Amino acid sequence: MNLILLGPPGAGKGTQATRLEHAYEIAQLSTGEMLRAEVSAGSEIGKKADGLMKAGQLVPDEMIIGIIGGRLDRDDCRNGFILDGFPRTVPQAAALDVMLDEKHLRMDHVMSIEVDDEAMVKRITGRFSCAKCGAGYHEEFQKPKVDGVCDACGSTEFSRRADDNAETVRERLKAYHAQTAPIIDYYDSRGLLRRVDGMEPIDNVTSQLKAAID
Numbered sequence: 001m002n003l004i005l006l007g008p009p010g011a012g013k014g015t016q017a018t019r020l021e022h023a024y025e026i027a028q029l030s031t032g033e034m035l036r037a038e039v040s041a042g043s044e045i046g047k048k049a050d051g052l053m054k055a056g057q058l059v060p061d062e063m064i065i066g067i068i069g070g071r072l073d074r075d076d077c078r079n080g081f082i083l084d085g086f087p088r089t090v091p092q093a094a095a096l097d098v099m100l101d102e103k104h105l106r107m108d109h110v111m112s113i114e115v116d117d118e119a120m121v122k123r124i125t126g127r128f129s130c131a132k133c134g135a136g137y138h139e140e141f142q143k144p145k146v147d148g149v150c151d152a153c154g155s156t157e158f159s160r161r162a163d164d165n166a167e168t169v170r171e172r173l174k175a176y177h178a179q180t181a182p183i184i185d186y187y188d189s190r191g192l193l194r195r196v197d198g199m200e201p202i203d204n205v206t207s208q209l210k211a212a213i214d
């Protein structure tokens, strides 16, 4: 099964993709995570992407299409995949259609996680993750069970993303409305779109997604 999770910054794409990855044994492909890995590695792609990401702007379509194209061929995608953060523009959606055709694959569901912009700033500025295993948390909505200790791996080191500040979030939301929101219609007109209420608590959003998939 192949899925796309759509939604603005902070909608819960990453949180929900991790849960669906385990529930359906399919690979989570987050283009944001892939780009952050390139930035950490200091690669040419990372150097080009870093400034754009810190400014809350999208990286060029060709760059991201190149990254995702090779990734779909890996073994962990054999059962299927969840695209988290891709496609993000109409040209990316069109390029994905071509890639799927060439690989004789199809998209099963496109899930739009619908949320209010105002709530997203709070979600993003309160987000942190385990520096060792990457498990995601929120200061108010998803605290570790024991304060200061990662539930998943026991590490006591946490980190925050360079683009998780109130100013950059507003730029990311602008980019979402201008460049990404049009792909909702792109998929709706193809009969693939399912909408879920992303303002509900995390567990309820997971239940809505599973109900729509099953």
Ligand code: AP5
Pocket: 007, 008, 009, 010, 011, 012, 013, 014, 015, 016, 031, 032, 033, 035, 052, 053, 056, 057, 058, 059, 060, 061, 064, 084, 085, 086, 087, 088, 092, 123, 124, 126, 127, 128, 136, 137, 138, 139, 141, 142, 172, 198, 199, 200, 201, 202, 205
């Ligand atoms: P990316 O990493 O994809 O960031 P984003 O789209 O801004 O989305 P986020 O990861 O911030 O939010 P999320 O929806 O995953 O929310 P999460 O589950 O963490 O992209 C970063 C940058 O990379 C882009 O700005 C761009 O520069 C570049 N890029 C990436 N892909 C690209 C592409 N295809 N084309 C061009 N450029 C690209 O949740 C947020 C917080 O809220 C967490 O703390 C969580 O615990 C909490 N939370 C989640 N759900 C709920 C809930 N229901 N209730 C309460 N709290 C919740």
Ligand code: MG
Pocket: 013, 014, 015, 030, 032
């Ligand atoms: Mg994310």
